[in-house]
Amino acid sequence: METKKKKRNILIGLDGVPHLLIERYTRKGIMPNLRRFINSNTFLKMNSSVPEVSSVAWSSIITGTNPGEHGIFGFMDVNHRNYSLMFPDARDLQVAPFWQRYKQAAVINVPSTYPAQPMNGFLISGFVSIDLEGAVYPRSMLDEIKTSRYRIDVNNSLAKESPSGFIDDLHKTLEVRLKFLEKIWDREERDLIVFVVSGTDRLNHYFWNAFDDISNSYKSTFEEYYNLVDRAIGRILDRCTDDDNVIIFSEHGFETLDVEFYVNRFLQEKGYVQYKNDDPKTPVDLDITTKAFALDPGRIYINSSDKFLFGRVKPTEKETLMTELEILFKNLVIDGKKMIKKVYRGNLLYKGPFVKNAPDLILLGEDGVDLKGKFSVKKMTDKRMFNGKHKHNNAFITFSRKKEIQDTSKPYDVEKIIKLLE
Numbered sequence: 071m072e073t074k075k076k077k078r079n080i081l082i083g084l085d086g087v088p089h090l091l092i093e094r095y096t097r098k099g100i101m102p103n104l105r106r107f108i109n110s111n112t113f114l115k116m117n118s119s120v121p122e123v124s125s126v127a128w129s130s131i132i133t134g135t136n137p138g139e140h141g142i143f144g145f146m147d148v149n150h151r152n153y154s155l156m157f158p159d160a161r162d163l164q165v166a167p168f169w170q171r172y173k174q175a176a177v178i179n180v181p182s183t184y185p186a187q188p189m190n191g192f193l194i195s196g197f198v199s200i201d202l203e204g205a206v207y208p209r210s211m212l213d214e215i216k217t218s219r220y221r222i223d224v225n226n227s228l229a230k231e232s233p234s235g236f237i238d239d240l241h242k243t244l245e246v247r248l249k250f251l252e253k254i255w256d257r258e259e260r261d262l263i264v265f266v267v268s269g270t271d272r273l274n275h276y277f278w279n280a281f282d283d284i285s286n287s288y289k290s291t292f293e294e295y296y297n298l299v300d301r302a303i304g305r306i307l308d309r310c311t312d313d314d315n316v317i318i319f320s321e322h323g324f325e326t327l328d329v330e331f332y333v334n335r336f337l338q339e340k341g342y343v344q345y346k347n348d349d350p351k352t353p354v355d356l357d358i359t360t361k362a363f364a365l366d367p368g369r370i371y372i373n374s375s376d377k378f379l380f381g382r383v384k385p386t387e388k389e390t391l392m393t394e395l396e397i398l399f400k401n402l403v404i405d406g407k408k409m410i411k412k413v414y415r416g417n418l419l420y421k422g423p424f425v426k427n428a429p430d431l432i433l434l435g436e437d438g439v440d441l442k443g444k445f446s447v448k449k450m451t452d453k454r455m456f457n458g459k460h461k462h463n464n465a466f467i468t469f470s471r472k473k474e475i476q477d478t479s480k481p482y483d484v485e486k487i488i489k490l491l492e
């Protein structure tokens with residue numbers, strides 16, 4: 071370990087890596103650096119945000135607040151006046167990310183930070199970044215990033231066309247990002263480092279079967295990538311001193327995807343959703359008689375007159391309708407499989423000034439059930455390209471301070487990560 075004077079905060083995010091995988095791979099010797107870290111520090115299970123999508127989870131982590139405060143409820147949001155879909159980005163985040171409080175930060179590849187916003191230090195946005203130009207702050211770093219061959223995302227289309235090409239791309243992307251981190255870390259005395267590995271989430275979506283199935287032909291490839299991630303962690307930890315505050319975590323867990331459940335198709339069958347045309351794509355195609363509709367992954371909006379321009383449900387009818395839907399979803403079984411584990415009410419789950427924009431109900435799928443808000447599907451359920459999916463309750467966190475966490479029987483949760491730095 072090198073000797074440095076000042077205490078720094080170092081965060082390493084491993085996108086979509088479940089607690090179970092860390093337990094197994096540290097035990098099996100696939101992740102020896104992480105094993106050493108965990109053995110002498112605190113290692114806990116963690117709950118993701120509701121819903122467990124990256125944009126909501128990361129917005130909660132970087133602000134230390136819930137969606138009712140930071141204002142991000144999903145990857146897409148609906149305009150209450152004309153029902154069009156909007157893609158909220160870093161400018162829509164209603165609470166400043168924690169790195170704004172630092173003097174010389176380096177933030178690399180954190181999802182949902184595009185376009186890069188001014189801060190003290192250096193930031194390059196992660197997924198979803200539309201272009202490199204908007205993903206970098208300060209802009210004066212752009213040329214250097216381009217010549218370093220930094221990759222803003224992996225080529226996901228390769229996953230099916232050329233699995234080996236995809237894996238190779240994941241390896242190269244991690245290496246080029248890490249090299250860039252090392253370069254700018256050396257250049258300035260940093261007080262905060264945030265580095266996110268997103269290849270873990272991508273690999274898990276396409277190759278999750280390789281985690282549990284011994285006969286899977288990608289098993290060793292899968293493990294090799296996690297070993298590479300561990301070596302990246304080792305390189306970062308080698309730069310840390312005993313005084314540094316290190317936190318390594320995932321923003322959601324992962325599990326096998328058994329079935330996709332199309333919530334709008336179900337609502338249509340039960341008479342809650344009606345369309346204006348035969349090829350609906352977005353909420354714009356909803357008929358005004360629609361009582362409730364869904365956005366990804368399982369966010370239900372009541373088409374009420376107090377919220378939506380063409381809403382037909384009166385505020386006085388809302389409670390009855392929500393109770394009706396709660397019962398319907400809680401008891402829903404398709405082909406012998408229960409679809410919904412839990413139904414939350416937006417106004418009870420979230421707290422803060424933006425709760426008014428929250429979905430009315432938020433569904434949490436049963437294990438293996440991937441909820442989808444698609445409008446164009448004809449079937450109620452299907453199994454498509456992915457073989458893994460996000461899971462709410464098996465993310466992990468490990469950190470270098472034995473903080474006052476008394477009750478380790480309850481999972482930690484994503485909004486509290488930043489509080490460990492204070």
Ligand SMILES: [Zn+2]
Binds near residue numbers: 086124275460
């Ligand atoms: Zn994912």
